[in-house]
Amino acid sequence: MLKFNYFHLFFLMFNSAFLVAQVGINNPNPTATLDVTGSVLVGKKLFLENPGDYPQIRGAKLLIKKTDEQIVKYDIDQSKYGPINYVQFVFRNTNAIGLQNYDSKISANDYLVTVQGFYFLVTGTNDTNITIHSNLAESNIEGYQIYAYIDNTTQTWHIKGFINDSTFRNSADVDTAIDLYINLIIFRNGFIAKSLEDVSVNMNNQETKTVPAPSGF
DSSP: OHHHHHHHHHHHHHHHHHHHOOEEESOSSOSSSEEEOSOOOOSSOOOOSOOOOOOOOTTOOEEEEOTTSOEEEEOTTTSSSOSEEEEEEEEEEEOTTOEEEEEEEEETTTEEEEEEEEEEEETTSOOOOOEEEESSOTTOOOOEEEEEEEETTTTEEEEEEEETTEEEEOTTSOBOOEEEEEEEEEEEBTTTBOOOOOOOOOOTTOSOOOOOOOTTO
C-alpha cells in the first residue's frame, strides 16, 4: 500500500512537470511552451485564443496569405507595393493652362488614389513667383482644380491640375509653363482601403444640412 502511494505521488509530480515544461522541435533550448525551428504545416485551421499584446511597432511584420494559400511574413521592403503608398508626380514644362488630363495607368479596381498636396514652379526654375490670370475679367479670381478621378472607359485613375478659365503667369505678367508637383497617396483595395457607394446630397440651395452618416459608419 505504501509503495502504491509513492508511485501515485511520483506519477502526479511527473505529469505536473510535463504540463509546464517547454517543448522544442528542432530546438534543444526552447524559450516558449512550444518553440519550433523550421516550417509548420497546418492542414485545417489555426486558432490563436490568446495571442497577447505587442507594444512594439518598429521592426514588426504582418502575416499574409498568398494566392496559393501559403501564410508568409509580409516585408514591405521586398514588396512591390505597400498597404499605403506615397508617390510624387512631377509634370515638367506643363502648359500655362495647366494639366487637363493625365492617365496614371493605376488600376481603379486595385487601388484608391487621393491627392495629398501640390505645388508649382516656373518651369526649369525654383521660382514660386507665379500669378493666376483670369481669362474672363481682371477682377475675377478663379479656383483650383487639382484632383484624381476614375475614368470609366479605362478604369484607371486620371489626374487633373488647372485653374478655371485662367492661365499661369510669371513675375513679368506673361503666360508661363510650369513644373507641377502633385503628391499622391495610393491605398491598396482589399487590404486596407474599402470603396463605398457615392453619397449624393441635395442641398436645396441651403448653406447647411444634416444628413444620415454613410452606410457602415
